Amino acid sequence: MKLINSFKQRLPTLEALGFESLALDIFHFQAQNNQIYMEYLSRLGVDHLRIDSIDKIPFLPIEFFKYHDIKTGEWLEEKAFLSSGTTGMQRSKHLVEDLHFYEQNAKMIFDSFYGDMGNMTFFALLPSYQQQGNSSLIAMVDYFMKESKSERGGYYLDNTGQLIEDLQNELKHSHDVVLFGVGYALLDFCEGCRSPLDGLTIIETGGMKGRREEMTKDEFYTLMKNKLGAVSIHSEYGMTELLSQAYSQENHRFSTPSTMKILIRDINDPFTMLDEGKAGGINVIDLANIHSCSFIETKDLGSVHSDGSFDILGRIDNSDIRGCNLLVV
Structure with a gap:
């Protein structure tokens, strides 16, 4: 808990140059203290100690939130957020330690x-x-x-x-x-x-x-x-x-807050990251997800620009209709 609190204290003063350092610190912590993420990395054969840059981090598929309690450490949740969904659909659950x-x-x-x-x-x-x-x-x-x-x-x-x-x-x-x-x-x-x-x-x-x-x-x-x-x-x-949000203002292009970064993956090879301007699956680093998992592989399609802003291009085929912003560009 002491280390988690230190992560929280770093968030409000986070600057761009400090993002990767904090992201790696959180990754190594979650790789050792989040049971579901730890098992996922183990099945991939990933040694977290060998991960030294954010583009090498394996992202947890978002579907895991439907079937598992994604928690880093041991704590009782104050709130459980549930995703929107149609009748009969399994809803994702995000346990929140501190509302x-x-x-x-x-x-x-x-x-x-x-x-x-x-x-x-x-x-x-x-x-x-x-x-x-x-x-x-x-x-x-x-x-x-x-x-x-x-x-x-x-x-x-x-x-x-x-x-x-x-x-x-x-x-x-x-x-x-x-x-x-x-x-x-x-x-x-x-x-x-x-x-x-x-x-x-x-x-x-x-x-x-x-x-x-x-x-x-x-x-x-x-x-x-x-x-x-x-x-x-x-x-x-x-x-x-996710506990963080991105906003677009008039031009459809989303800007990320200091707590968030978007990476684009090859939809045919989820462990390969794509260059700026190329379309693929959206991976989100949300440093505010300290108590759950900060590295989420979503089912959204998009592309990232050189300034870190990003576009939403739709949904990956066969994924559930869900979440905020389903409008296609």
């Missing part, structure tokens, strides 16, 4: 992209996440609402008419109004909106969840702007299995 650590990390990341959230009013249109329960996204938005100084905002489920009215009123008094929304619900919202919501920032954080026909981001963003006026449309990349 406040998750909340503080999410706040630190959001503030680094958008400024002090205390000056913002948060609205949420996330019906499926609310209805299924135990959502990391809901826990994050709950905390943002609590940290905001505004007494307005809140969740609206399917009550888009009231949401539109309340947004119009709030935009008259504040220039920092944020709406978190899942794709299909945002489309319903657009269809019910008859007047512009100029100045609103929308952060879309999921796809159509099988409830609407999928569309490209360009199509989706154009439709929203045609219906809603001079709104800013951003996107969040996060998932149950």
Whole structure:
């Protein structure tokens, strides 16, 4: 626990040059203290002591979170986050040792992209996440609402008419109004909106969840702007299995926080990393996953740019429809 706390203390002051050093420290620690990850490395024949760079680290397939408790060390979880899913689908489970650590990390990341959230009013249109329960996204938005100084905002489920009215009123008094929304619900919202919501920032954080026909981001963003006026449309990349989030602002390209790095793997050889600009499977290093596993092989397709930003290009065939941001580019 003492070593884990030292990792936590290094996160808020982490700079780019220190990322690999901390990532390797966490890797070696998790390789010895995370039973599932340790067994996975053993079956691969990997000696963790021989790993001296992050591009040599084997990433844990994200499916392991469906069938195992992914824990580094021995502790009792304060919270268990569950992924979204359709009826009968096995949902991923991320055990969280310290909920406040998750909340503080999410706040630190959001503030680094958008400024002090205390000056913002948060609205949420996330019906499926609310209805299924135990959502990391809901826990994050709950905390943002609590940290905001505004007494307005809140969740609206399917009550888009009231949401539109309340947004119009709030935009008259504040220039920092944020709406978190899942794709299909945002489309319903657009269809019910008859007047512009100029100045609103929308952060879309999921796809159509099988409830609407999928569309490209360009199509989706154009439709929203045609219906809603001079709104800013951003996107969040996060998932149950990660404690950190990436954000895109207007250009579809996601930027990572200091706690996160994206690597691209060859989908036919998951242990080979690809160069910048090449499309492949997304591997995520999330240093905030100190208590679980910081090295996750996702089922998303993407590519990385020279500045570390990345694009989401879709999903790998036969993977579940899941997580935040299923819209294809």
